Amino acid sequence: MGNMINIGVIGYGYWGPNLVRNFAEIPTAQVTKVSDFKPELLAKAQARYPTIQVTTDSRDIFKDPKIDAVVIATPVSTHFDLALAALQAGKHVLVEKPMTTSSEQAKRLIEEAEKRNLVLMVDHTFVYTGAVRKxxxxxxxxxxxxxxxxDSVRVNLGLFQHDVNVIWDLAVHDLSIMNYLLPSQPYAVSATGISHVPGEPENIAYLTLFFESNLIAHIHVNWLAPVKVRRTLIGGSQKxxxxxxxxxxxxxxxxxxGITVNGNSExxxxxxxxxxxxxxxxxxxxxxxxxxxEGLHFINCIEQGSRPITDGEAGLRIVRILEAATESMRQRGQLVELNLAEVAV
Amino acid sequence: MGNMINIGVIGYGYWGPNLVRNFAEIPTAQVTKVSDFKPELLAKAQARYPTIQVTTDSRDIFKDPKIDAVVIATPVSTHFDLALAALQAGKHVLVEKPMTTSSEQAKRLIEEAEKRNLVLMVDHTFVYTGAVRKxxxxxxxxxxxxxxxxDSVRVNLGLFQHDVNVIWDLAVHDLSIMNYLLPSQPYAVSATGISHVPGEPENIAYLTLFFESNLIAHIHVNWLAPVKVRRTLIGGSQKxxxxxxxxxxxxxxxxxxGITVNGNSExxxxxxxxxxxxxxxxxxxxxxxxxxxEGLHFINCIEQGSRPITDGEAGLRIVRILEAATESMRQRGQLVELNLAEVAV
Amino acid sequence: MGNMINIGVIGYGYWGPNLVRNFAEIPTAQVTKVSDFKPELLAKAQARYPTIQVTTDSRDIFKDPKIDAVVIATPVSTHFDLALAALQAGKHVLVEKPMTTSSEQAKRLIEEAEKRNLVLMVDHTFVYTGAVRKxxxxxxxxxxxxxxxxDSVRVNLGLFQHDVNVIWDLAVHDLSIMNYLLPSQPYAVSATGISHVPGEPENIAYLTLFFESNLIAHIHVNWLAPVKVRRTLIGGSQKxxxxxxxxxxxxxxxxxxGITVNGNSExxxxxxxxxxxxxxxxxxxxxxxxxxxEGLHFINCIEQGSRPITDGEAGLRIVRILEAATESMRQRGQLVELNLAEVAV
Amino acid sequence: MGNMINIGVIGYGYWGPNLVRNFAEIPTAQVTKVSDFKPELLAKAQARYPTIQVTTDSRDIFKDPKIDAVVIATPVSTHFDLALAALQAGKHVLVEKPMTTSSEQAKRLIEEAEKRNLVLMVDHTFVYTGAVRKxxxxxxxxxxxxxxxxDSVRVNLGLFQHDVNVIWDLAVHDLSIMNYLLPSQPYAVSATGISHVPGEPENIAYLTLFFESNLIAHIHVNWLAPVKVRRTLIGGSQKxxxxxxxxxxxxxxxxxxGITVNGNSExxxxxxxxxxxxxxxxxxxxxxxxxxxEGLHFINCIEQGSRPITDGEAGLRIVRILEAATESMRQRGQLVELNLAEVAV
Structure with a gap:
């Protein structure tokens, strides 16, 4: 299996098993190592995939010369350190969304990947669904x-996170879809939101994104809704x-x-x-x-040396918007410029 | 019919016929005169209700000593002048929503009604539905x-208005329901929105209302949506x-x-x-x-000398929010204080 | 108004007002007389249409030489006598569905209309909706x-009729749509059903209709359902x-x-x-x-001397199926032949 | 693990893996052997559960003295032989629905289980859902x-079976739910249906079940519907x-x-x-x-020597109705008596 891409997966909690399962089914890839700091999760991985090696130390993955690519499915606060270490060890990287906790970190990863000519991809999963591609x-x-x-609504009675607010948890999905679908980038954001549990991050939020054209985007996310809604309206001049x-x-x-508009000189x-x-x-x-x-695309990018659809730049743009939206929300809707052109590496 | 309340209706366009029909069916009220500047609409009223007098001059209603109350169902720009004239002629007034085009005007009408001890009521129709009352x-x-x-969404492919934006046209419904249902008043608004037709008012808008407590309100209105949505989520600590x-x-x-929160001292x-x-x-x-x-309530308030649920103060609060939201929207989400306590008469 | 078609309407209860309103708005027709045995209903008609003459005696309509056509919107038990009298008086006839209480009666009306060269049309309203025409x-x-x-379902918590069962009340709609849409006629029916009120007609029923081809039709009607359903599935080999x-x-x-079938000789x-x-x-x-x-079509058929889509034959076919289905239901599903070709005049 | 119930599972196709997974998670049970005649399915079982023994010969299960109970998840045509062999080997049996291909076979299994004092249970899965239990x-x-x-509808674009018609494939679910929920047993069935593929079993069918009381039941099943529907209406006198x-x-x-009925002596x-x-x-x-x-119930019945909710008698009743409905359908709705009391052992 000389041309097989060998993959190490870090994190076998909620999302990791899905990643392992999918990469295990790709003909030109194989998962050779899984790390997690919880032994009971590793035991599950082992039972399911007897040939995979497991370890509680993610460094075993970085040090393994046979591993070509690292998939990171850990909490967002660890993404930067793990992805940087993986890139510095010469591995291609697929990292969970949000890419990092700050745009500074995201830029640093992009630079590292470019310097080393490695694939850096962010797991904006929805971008790879049939619906979004259509x-x-x-x-x-x-x-x-x-x-x-x-205009997007993503609400339900969801797990309250302690470390990130609802924007970082839910709006990240809408932003990654929107970033892929829309023809231009927003220049500023105004956000509002509130926490209903003292000392905890905001559990309900509303984001408006402004564009240079007469395009507007809005995202509503809520962890405390009685019903589940996942609905996006996209209005165009034709359809x-x-x-x-x-x-x-x-x-x-x-x-x-839609409407048709006839200017009237009088x-x-x-x-x-x-x-x-x-x-x-x-x-x-x-x-x-x-x-x-998505897995096939990642493998293909590695094989071809090509740039993924959801590359580091896409990840950075999303992180920058999340950052700015949180700032705006804490100032009750104050407009915050995004400077996406500037933040780009 | 000595104790019959005689009613004059101004405006027989879209909403006027519904008002006339309902007042015509209330046992202790009767519509005696209808005015509209379009003769063809008056002809319709006449055909339908042969005993009602019609006129193209609303002053005929103010001058008629037998008329006790005036119902105003004309475009919002005319509400103030017509309602003021009616009050000055000693008539009780039921006026379409929004009450006026400015909070200054609304205050002036409230003062006039109080001075003359007349009923001043705003037609916030939804407040009188079984759903909102429940x-x-x-x-x-x-x-x-x-x-x-x-959290409320009110969108559809709706008639683009030329004189008012979508907030004044659609959000007025949500604000009047919210004003009736919620236990406190908002102190500030942040709104965003945009027009997709050059020179025309905004056709899509998002409002966030801030309250002193950890309550937040949001309203989404849109004249350019492919589907009709009329949905409100109200989140409480119990249900x-x-x-x-x-x-x-x-x-x-x-x-x-919902969620249950247990503080943890450690x-x-x-x-x-x-x-x-x-x-x-x-x-x-x-x-x-x-x-x-609503009609029965108006008649009852006249008979009892009592204050309507949707009184002038309620109308004023809504107009103040509409005013402030439009201002905030034009500044891309800039927080605008409402000062509802101050604006109150 | 020399070429105006003058119409007399018999019955101003539930459906009559809709018929009068629609014929009143057709440019080449006018409703000149309305009869009903309840004076209070006639008062309503008079108030609404001051120029229409009203009468409690339907014979005043048959005798009126200016009346060209009679619209019958009375209970089904009276259809035959009224329609026959109208035809014998030389009037074109539009009669509510079901056309008559028996196929014998329906045949008699068809013969009378043909003999006198008059238009005989049955008010199978759904046939004229945009949905059914599409x-x-x-x-x-x-x-x-x-x-x-x-396959059609038509259920809700509906008014229990005392004189006809749920098949005659609800399935008549499905049968008239089906008769218009399908390319062939059924040859037999098997029906089941039950009454939940002793001594009253069946309030729930299921009809299966058999065709010579491999087509099958089924109709479910119910007056005692907690939710309203009006849903038809039509399966074709292509769509x-x-x-x-x-x-x-x-x-x-x-x-x-759908499915594609490949015969396999082995x-x-x-x-x-x-x-x-x-x-x-x-x-x-x-x-x-x-x-x-529908009203325009009736008037047009009178003017052109043409045959309506929902002619007497269509009405007869529906009545024959209703008759046979009731017979089958009382024999718990026993197949009853329809002999539609024979029943046809 | 002295009191552990040891289970052998026959059939690891569509449903078998779900049965194995669930029994594997029951603390007092363990799956010790799985048989299937397809080695590739056994390989899957082995990979997933390394400690389970696999075999292509179901007799290895019957012969294994450590096995207490056999779960049969094979095509219906094999149920009788396998279940009989299992019972004769002294094993408790849980068999997929429909229990057998004829009521004669079902009776034979019931007798065998009773004679040997073994648990015989049929996998009427829906009976064990939270919805049906509520x-x-x-x-x-x-x-x-x-x-x-x-009244139940179970339709979708489903897999056409070659060996059984749509009644045996889909209506079996509705009948098992109905049998559990309703207070009495039907006495006769009238069914209609048709095949749209020459030489293949019926793909659309309608069943009416008659009861001694004024209860009626109807089931609509269809493999050729454009949308998936799984909806049951249950009408009661109170709710x-x-x-x-x-x-x-x-x-x-x-x-x-609902309705309230007031008898009227006059x-x-x-x-x-x-x-x-x-x-x-x-x-x-x-x-x-x-x-x-369901798995916990089966184990509990074995441990307690008690009779399962979905016992052999329940399985027999369903098979008898399937048999009679197929017969009625082929006679276009002819009433077929069920004789459920007689068919009972």
């Missing part, structure tokens, strides 16, 4: 026309999308609805607005598990 | 515990509500869901959070048409 | 391929339809789903069955009120 | 009053249930809706029927995996 195809082929707004991730099959619906203040309602269409989606598509 | 009962009886958040106005019968659902930063999920319950609602309940 | 277009243009099944009349806008959804017992799932599509529907479309 | 509690405690009807198995959390909704033909609509309530359900609850 919407990307529709948007980039201009089927929606100009994009007017992106509009409703993306409901909880729908079992018709996750993406495209509406031939009255510039009173545009003639026409309303258009037409058919709705819900395309068949590729139902391949997103992590499989 | 939620009011649940909240005031503390069945929900402390209120944590109020949570989903209010979906588009549900044909189960509009209000109460979830016995680690004030790490609260122990428990999760609670229990039954859901959807109460039978009074299905009486809201306008009928 | 499905008709899809089915007749072979977009669905061969039709495999027609399948879900028609949900309670959906506010997307009433008709077309699924590119094993005639084991066909190779492939599964196909593709896009879903929900066409924009004409939202014109069905009664308006 | 409904059972509501019905047996008379919260619904008298049961008027049971009514909607059970939707596809709802993620609110699977059971109880409606305080007019026995015209009962006074009142309509009642009240609250809806959706109880919190036990979300334990049904197979775990």
């Amino acid at each position: 919407m990307h195809e529709l948007i980039t082929s201009k089927r929606l026309g100009d994009i007017y707004y992106y 509009m999308i409703v993306y409901d991730d909880l729908e079992p099959s018709e996750k993406v619906k495209i509406y031939d609805k 009255s510039v203040y009173q545009m003639l607005i026409g309303y258009r309602t037409g058919d709705m269409w819900s395309p068949q989606l590729d139902m391949t598990e997103a992590l499989r598509t | 939620m009011h009962e649940l909240i005031t009886s503390k069945r929900l515990g402390d209120i944590y958040y109020y 949570m509500i989903v209010y979906d106005d588009l549900e044909p019968s189960e509009k209000v659902k109460i979830y016995d869901k 680690s004030v930063y790490q609260m122990l959070i428990g999760y609670r999920t229990g039954d859901m319950w959807s109460p039978q609602l009074d299905m009486t048409e809201a306008l009928r309940t | 499905m008709h277009e899809l089915i007749t243009s072979k977009r669905l391929g061969d039709i495999y099944y027609y 399948m339809i879900v028609y949900d009349d309670l959906e506010p806008s997307e009433k008709v959804k077309i699924y590119d789903k 094993s005639v017992y084991q066909m190779l069955i492939g599964y196909r799932t593709g896009d879903m599509w929900s066409p924009q529907l004409d939202m014109t009120e069905a009664l308006r479309t | 409904m059972h509690e509501l019905i047996t405690s008379k919260r619904l009053g008298d049961i008027y009807y049971y 009514m249930i909607v059970y939707d198995d596809l709802e993620p959390s609110e699977k059971v909704k109880i409606y305080d809706k 007019s026995v033909y015209q009962m006074l029927i009142g309509y009642r609509t009240g609250d809806m309530w959706s109880p919190q359900l036990d979300m334990t995996e049904a197979l775990r609850t």
Whole structure:
């Protein structure tokens, strides 16, 4: 198996088993080592995959010369140190989202990966779903026309995190989808939110993102909702999308609805607005598990020396928005500039 | 019919016919005159109600000594002048929402009504629905515990207004419901939004309202959505509500869901959070048409000399929030203080 | 108004007002007389339409030489006598569904209308909705391929009738839609059902209709259901339809789903069955009120001397099925032949 | 581990792995042997559970003296021979549904188990779900009053079976739930259905079950539907249930809706029927995996020598109905008596 990519996975808690399972099923890759500081989790990995080596010390992975790539599925506070150590050991890296706890850290990882010519990829899983890839195809082929707004709701009775607020936990999904789908980058954010448990991070938050064009984006996240909602509206000048991730099959619906605007020279203040309602269409989606598509993409980037869709720059942009949104939220909606062009390496 | 309340209705466009129909069916009231500047609308009123007098001049209503009360269903820009004239003519007033185009105007009307001891009521129709009254009962009886958040979405492909933005057109409904349901008043607003038609008012907007307690409110309104949504989440410490106005019968659902927080003296930063999920319950609602309940309430307030639920002060509070939200939106989320205590007369 | 069609309406209870309103708005028709044996209903008609003459005696309509056509909106037990009298008086007739209480009566009316060269139309309202017309277009243009099944559910907590069972009250709608949509006629029916109130007609029923081809139809009707359901599945060899009349806008959804069958000469017992799932599509529907479309069609048939879509023959076929289904139900599913070709005049 | 129940599992295809996983997690049971005639499936079992012995010959299980109980998860045509051999070898048996291909076979197994004092249980999985157990509690405690009807729909684009028709594949679920929930047994069945693939079993079917009381049951099953539906309506004189198995959390909704009947001595033909609509309530359900609850019940019955809820008699009743329904269907709805009392051993 000379051309096999050997993978070490750090973290076998909630998400790690999914990563191991998917990489185990990719023909040109194999997971050779798993580390976790909890022995009982390693025992599970061992029982499931008898041929995989396990260790409580992640350094065993960095030191292993046979390992080509490291997958990091640990809490966000550890991402930077682990990813940096992996890159410095010459390993390609796939790291969980959010990439790091600060944009400074994210930049440092990007620099390290570029210097060493290594693949640095962030696990923005949703980007690899059939639904998001279909919407990307529709948007980039201009089927929606100009994009007017992106509005997403991601709420449920969710686990309250102690170390990160709800923006870092939930909005990161919406931001990574939005970053992939939209044709331009936001320049500023205004966010509001609140904590309902004294001393704990905010459990409900609202983010508005401003763009140079007449595009606006808004994200609502909440750990304390009675019902689960995963719904995104994307408004375009030609068509509009409703993306409901909880729908079992018709996750993406495209509406031939909108307005038509006729300028009127005599009255510039009173545009003639026409309303258009037409058919709705819900395309068949590729139902391949997103992590499989993503794993294949990571392996392919390593093999080809190419740049992943969700590369370090994408990870950095998301981290910068999370950072700025948290700052804005603590100032009750105060606009915070993102300077995404500047933060880029 | 000595004790009959005689009513004049100004405006027979979209909403006027509903008002006339409902007042016509109240035993102790009768609509005696209808004015509109469009003769074709008056012809409709006449055909429908042969005994009602019609006029293109609203002054005929103010001058008519037999008329006790005036109902104003005209565009918002005309509310102040018409309501003031009616009050000055000694008539009780029921005016469409939003009450006026500025809080200054609203205060002026309140003063005029108080000086003359007349009923001044604002047509916040939703307050009189079975759904909102049931939620009011649940909240005031503390069945929900402390209120944590109020989150409302009101979007559809709606008529673009030329004279008011989407906040004045749609958020006014949510604000009037919220004002009735919540136990306290917000102190500031942060709003964002955008127009997608050059020179026209904003067609999409997001409002966050801040309260002294750990309560937060958010309203999303949009004239350019592919689907119609009318959904409010109300989170309490004991129970949570989903209010979906588009549900044909189960509009209000109460979830016995939430978190329980146990302070921990050793680690004030790490609260122990428990999760609670229990039954859901959807109460039978009074299905009486809201306008009928509201009309009876108006007539009753006139007869008893009592203050309406949706009085001028309620109307003023809503107008003040609309004013401040528009200001905040134009400054991209800049916090604007509401000073509701000060604006009150 | 020389070419105006003058209409007399018999019955101003539940449905009559809708008929009067729609005919009143058709440019080439006018309602000149309304009869009902309840004076209070006539008073309502008079108040609403001051120019219409009212009478408690339907014979005043038959005798009126200016009346061209009679619309009958009375209980089904009176349809035959009224329609026959109208035809014998030389009037065109539009009669509520079900057309009559027996197929014998229906045949008699058809004969009378043919003899006198008058239009005889049955008010199968659903046939004139945008949803049903769109499905008709899809089915007749072979977009669905061969039709495999027609399955309809029409249940809710509905008014228990004393004079007719739930088949005559509710299944009549499904049968009239089915009769319009399907390419062939059923040859037999097997029905089951029960009454939950001693001495009263059956309030729940299930009908299976058999066709010569491998098409099957089934209708479930129930007056005692906790929720309202109006849903039809139509399976074709190429595409399948879900028609949900309670959906506010997307009433008709077309699924590119189905099976493909490959005969296999070596094993005639084991066909190779492939599964196909593709896009879903929900066409924009004409939202014109069905009664308006129907009213225009009736007037047009009178003017052109043409045969209506829902003619007497269509009415007869439905009555024959209702008759046979009731007979089968009382024999607990015993197959009853329909002999639709024979019953036809 | 002296009191451990040792289990052999026959069949490791679709359902077998779920059975093995659940029994593996029961503290007082262990799966010691798995058989399947496909070596590749045994390899999977072995990889997953290294301590389990595997064999391609089911007789190795019957011969193993350490094995106390046999779980049979093979195609229905093999159930009888395998279960009989297991019982004759002195093993307790849990067999997949449908229990056998004929009621004669089912009776033979019951006799064998009784003679040997062994537990014979049928895997009617749904009976062990939180939803069905909650409904059972509501019905047996008379919260619904008298049961008027049971109406179930189970349709989707499902795998066409070559050896059994859709009744044996899908209606078996509804019949097992119904058998558990309803207070009495049906006496006859009328069924209709059709095959859309020449030479293949029926893929769409409708069953009506008749009871001595004024209860009626109906089941609609279809392998060729464009959408998945799993919905049961249960009407009672006091309350009514909607059970939707596809709802993620609110699977059971109880409606305080119905009719009240007042007999009227003067007019026995015209009962006074009142309509009642009240609250809806959706109880919190036990979300334990049904197979775990069922596995614990099987082990407990072995330990206690007690009779399972879904015993051989329950399995026999379902098989008898499947048999009779197929017969009725092939005679286009002809009533077939069930003689459930007679068929019982």
